[in-house]
Amino acid sequence: MYTTTDTVNRATQAPTKEAFVTIEGVSKVYPTPRGPYTVLKDVNLNINEGEFICVIGHSGCGKSTLLNMVSGFSSPTDGIVKVNGKQITKPGPDRMVVFQNYA
Ligand SMILES: Nc1ncnc2c1ncn2[C@@H]1O[C@H](COP(=O)(O)OP(=O)(O)OP(=O)(O)O)[C@@H](O)[C@H]1O
Ligand SMILES: [Mg+2]
Numbered sequence: 001m002y003t004t005t006d007t008v009n010r011a012t013q014a015p016t017k018e019a020f021v022t023i024e025g026v027s028k029v030y031p032t033p034r035g036p037y038t039v040l041k042d043v044n045l046n047i048n049e050g051e052f053i054c055v056i057g058h059s060g061c062g063k064s065t066l067l068n069m070v071s072g073f074s075s076p077t078d079g080i081v082k083v084n085g086k087q088i089t090k091p092g093p094d095r096m097v098v099f100q101n102y103a
Contacts, residue, residue, distance in 0.1 A: 018085060019046035021070065026079035028065050039065050043079070064100060071097045 023045040030037045039062040047053050055063045068074040069081050072091040081088045083095065 018082075020049040020051075020084060021045070021047040022080075022082045023066070023070070024080045024082070026066070026069065026076045026081060028062065028069065028074075029077040067097065071095050073097075 023043055026040060026043040027038065028040040030039060043066065055066065057063055065074070069076050070083070070088065072088045072095065075089070088095075
């Protein structure tokens with residue numbers, strides 16, 4: 001059985017190069033007037049170039065929070081998001097977003 005953190009070729013079991021998008025140990029905690037609010041905790045995901053991914057979950061589970069960290073509009077509280085081996089620190093022309101709401 002494989003998990004999203006596997007970095008082996010599923011057919012050959014051989015180690016592969018780093019995935020195109022890597023989300024490593026990512027957590028996101030928002031400060032709120034009622035104290036810290038943990039939305040994501042230790043999220044790990046590898047996406048290879050050309051893969052088509054759907055993130056599914058109930059409203060408020062943190063899908064947009066995760067995508068905002070891949071697009072670079074927001075930073076993880078913990079962990080690292082990398083695209084093509086480069087840590088994401090800000091938005092860039094190599095990524096695009098169709099916003100959920102009028103923006
Ligand atoms: N800036 C913020 N400060 C505090 N809480 C926030 C902030 N942004 C989002 N949240 C909260 O984080 C949680 C996750 O929000 P997010 O927008 O990522 O959910 P979602 O999975 O995209 O939901 P939906 O399916 O409704 O789009 C929600 O409870 C939301 O209220
Ligand atoms: Mg959303």
